[in-house]
Amino acid sequence: MTRLQIEKTKSSPKIDFDGQTHIHLIEGESYPENTQQFYDPILDWINSYLAEGYEGEIIFNIELIYFNSSSSKVLLDIFDMLDETKNEKITVNWIHDEDDEAMEEYGEEFEEDIEHIKFHIVAK
């Protein structure tokens, strides 16, 4: 699986999805001009990656400072895709600044809808 790397901008996060280490990162801020256009290749990558059916530990580190409402919907789509695999070896680490209660609450709201994969809320 080719590595997917996208540099961060003021309004879009850094993406580093690595099919070798199976540790994946979304980091920064997310309020892109066109949410669908920005995230479509990312969702496609995840789809193909999950279809490969890797059997080891898979980690998604999500470290966002801010995301807008349309990005929130895409994040939910990503978590749904991961959860639908029912693969307990997938872990999402929702990483937030220890003082950022709002980001912690957003993490809790995503966690409520997750049934199969591991979802950890991590204060940093």
Added chain:
Amino acid sequence: MLSQSLYSYKSSLDRDGVIFTFCGPISHDIVEGVGVTLKSQLAGSQVKQTTAMKVFAVFIEQVQNVINYSQERNDFDSEMGMGIIVVGKNEEKYFIIGGNKIKTSKVTVLEENLTELVAMDKDELKAFYKKRRKSNTSEDSKGAGIGFIEMARKASEPLVFSFEKVDDEYSFFSIEADI
């Protein structure tokens, strides 16, 4: 001449506590540029970080609403919506106001949706937010269509909105969130 009354115009904005206002074609570059400026402005003041992030978040939803939904488009670049954004502070409260033209035919539905929204408490807003986030994007909506719910959740008071008739086809829609 406008140049001669500019000082009184500025003084009037100052009296109202306006920190920032923009009127005209709004592009994503403005969202990014002003967003960054607004964040550093808030970080430099005594305001709590959580409040600063709320103001920033509502600002982003407001400007992206104008870009995506204003029916008045820029003549040279249709990606830009025409509208007005005002960010200010009145005593202890920040206010973020957005306004733009919409089709009068859309007023009834929008008014109903917003009336429903302003009557909700925080728990109801959370449930509504999660429900709307799960449902498919409506045809009209470029984003998630949950921008208003997000604004209502960030605001410390119910959103205030109004519609004014411009002509037979269009109305001017404005919405304010206080934090």
